[in-house]
Amino acid sequence: MKTILPKVSIIIPTYNCAQYIELALLSALEQTYQNKEIIIIDDGSTDDTRAVLKKYIKNKDVNYIYQENQGVSQARNTGISVAQGSYVATLDADDTWSNTRLEKMIAFLEENDYDIAISNFYIVDEYRRRIKSNAAFPEGYTHPPVEKQYSSLLKEATAFALMVVKKDILIDVDCYDVSLKGEAEDYDLWLRLLSEKKKWGYYPEPLVEMMVRVGSLSKGYSKNRKAALKKIFNKQIPIIGNLKAYMYYRYHLGGYRLDMLIVSYREKNIAKINKHIFILMRSPIFSSTILLKKLIQFRRYV
Template structure:
């Protein structure tokens, strides 16, 4: 495994036994083969670890936390163990198109981009497409990311150019906090207009609880980004509007 153009894939997981095999299989099936997967298990109580251990692939690195600490700590732990020039993110219940890494890496190298995302299609718990496709924005700066958070499992950035970013221990919206850190250094995130990621919509998932998401959205604006009150109110209203519009 060459470290040149190596893509490190960050995957925190907790009780994902129902989906993680399909997710890992979507990585193994990539046409781009120079990758490493760092899975951090946050003390799963199901057989998630057993499933991961069935893979005999040197590119897969499993890290087990000693106690349950949440997605932010698991994500940071994974980032402490990456070695690639590029970092991509994949939630343990989402899927990638087999051309995802090939196309996104080419998109970055051909255009000199250091921070990118893609469109993504929603799938249900059974893995069936719902017909909903969320478009990436062609180009966003910091102000744009405040309004439109890229899909976590679509993002890739050049760690050789930008470095590694760690996030505060926030239970929800920790991916949003990370992209806000990255965009400050990258200046722009560019969207590849093709649905190369499949986002699984699950009942009871953190992202389904809109009220709590709004609460943590406010926390990001005020406590982490230290934005002025009126700007935070405006952004929160904008977020609520986009959530309602999506419905």
């Protein structure tokens, strides 16, 4: 008797990514996994996105939805609201998948009874050249055991946009928080999922090419990021208490500013380097988070 495979809804939010989205869409269409639908949410693009996608819209597996610009979180939520699959897979408009990704990930989820899964990935530039020859997660990387997943996630985030997840658990936690304005919305979603005792698994094979565009990481200090992190950890107060929530907020804010300093250094942008050094050093709390971040990386799952 032939097993009926669960349906997967591939959600692709896009905003002014006309030069990239065709390859992303093709990588979704060319999946060896057959029981799928593709939902493209055009979040108010003003470039040639609609023209690029016109020839694919007639495909029975492709659902194109245009909405006024509301941000990536609302675009994903729109996709989830119309999704017919029992699983949701998120694909950004400038990323691409291996053609066996869904086949391998769904088998992995079903065999292990996971609620969520991510795979390893390569980082590429605008020309789809690999920035590093090795995959993003190091060889031998392991995710924490189920009983430590939530506490580990409080300490360190990962590439959550690569997830494949059961749709019903997304609905249970009200999907993405649009009030975060696209700042750390994936991290917030995962914290809420794992605080509800959901289980995630890591598939070590790199099945995605994630694009990092010039300037995409160097946005500098963001008041939106600060407000988002505060709101994210305020949600965790009922579980971890006020003090821990505050300390994790300061820790992640300091880590974000450290990351921005590293990006500025790589770009050799002296003005931004000085700016981020000043922000980091003007408060002892921010400086201490650098040391704390490094210590936690050495003791990730202890």
